[in-house]
Amino acid sequence: MVRRSRSSSPTRADVVLGLIRAEILNGRLPPGSRLGFTDLGRRYAVSTGVLREVFPRLVEQGLATTEAQLGFRVIDVSVERLSQLTEARVAIDTLITRQAVARGDIAWEAEVVAKHHALARIGDEAASSEDVSEEWLAAHEAFHIAILNGCGNAYLVETAARLRSIAEVYRCWSWPEQNRTHRDIAGEHRDIMEAAIARDADLAAKLTETHIRRTTELLISARTAADQPAP
Structure with a gap:
């Protein structure tokens, strides 16, 4: 099967990832704060599906954590x-x-x-x-x-x-x-x-x-x- 090459243009998920990353790094989403699908979906006018792609990428970058029953959160600091x-x-x-x-x-x-x-x-x-x-x-x-x-x-x-x-x-x-x-x-x-x-x-x-x-x-x-x- 021939794999289609991805476009070099950023996807909606890429854009939202950059926005949330900037919010975290500038403290507008403070350490330990919850990353809620409803709140952030409304904030960035995106679907839950987009955020389900974005949040794990934040975890991969070390900027968020995820736990059963607790969902996604900005990493805590000390x-x-x-x-x-x-x-x-x-x-x-x-x-x-x-x-x-x-x-x-x-x-x-x-x-x-x-x-x-x-x-x-x-x-x-x-x-x-x-x-x-x-x-x-x-x-x-x-x-x-x-x-x-x-x-x-x-x-x-x-x-x-x-x-x-x-x-x-x-x-x-x-x-x-x-x-x-x-x-x-x-x-x-x-x-x-x-x-x-x-x-x-x-x-x-x-x-x-x-x-x-x-x-x-x-x-x-x-x-x-x-x-x-x-x-």
């Missing part, structure tokens, strides 16, 4: 889970980064530089506004994934990408407080890019670990401050 997530990301991302630097070819170098340029063109302003730009989120993910792709192991890259999606939920969890801390995110990305294409695996891995841990430290600090009772 400082303990964030710490565990950070340890997992550091272990996997540094491993893949070392492999990518060792195995990546000239085409990989060009892709890393191109994705970094695209991210830099958007600028840090898009990352520090109250609503994080979908354009920045996409460019940020594309830059980091471009580096990891050099390892040549799709399973490792998919695992890292899933953990990165979960980490973005934490980013919005304490975004307003985190933005009060000055941080040269653009400089961190530039340094990682330069170390990678210079084939300095130790430095690229070290900078990647620092980048991940610094984000976690700021998130925990911001969350702790937000939870403190007002004087």
Whole structure:
């Protein structure tokens, strides 16, 4: 049987997935909140059938969970889970980064530089506004994934990408407080890019670990401050 190729145009499910993903990452669908078929069907003017396709894809991306009798929910968050997530990301991302630097070819170098340029063109302003730009989120993910792709192991890259999606939920969890801390995110990305294409695996891995841990430290600090009772 000849399999029909899928159109490159996004389906209704693709569009709704992008909308719900943006709502989750910007905190408008908060951690732990229920993803109801009726409410979201009315909100996005789509059928239950479309949402039955979308919700499992959110689970695959690590942005939602599903349990018998409870249905679908946005993933819950806590400082303990964030710490565990950070340890997992550091272990996997540094491993893949070392492999990518060792195995990546000239085409990989060009892709890393191109994705970094695209991210830099958007600028840090898009990352520090109250609503994080979908354009920045996409460019940020594309830059980091471009580096990891050099390892040549799709399973490792998919695992890292899933953990990165979960980490973005934490980013919005304490975004307003985190933005009060000055941080040269653009400089961190530039340094990682330069170390990678210079084939300095130790430095690229070290900078990647620092980048991940610094984000976690700021998130925990911001969350702790937000939870403190007002004087």
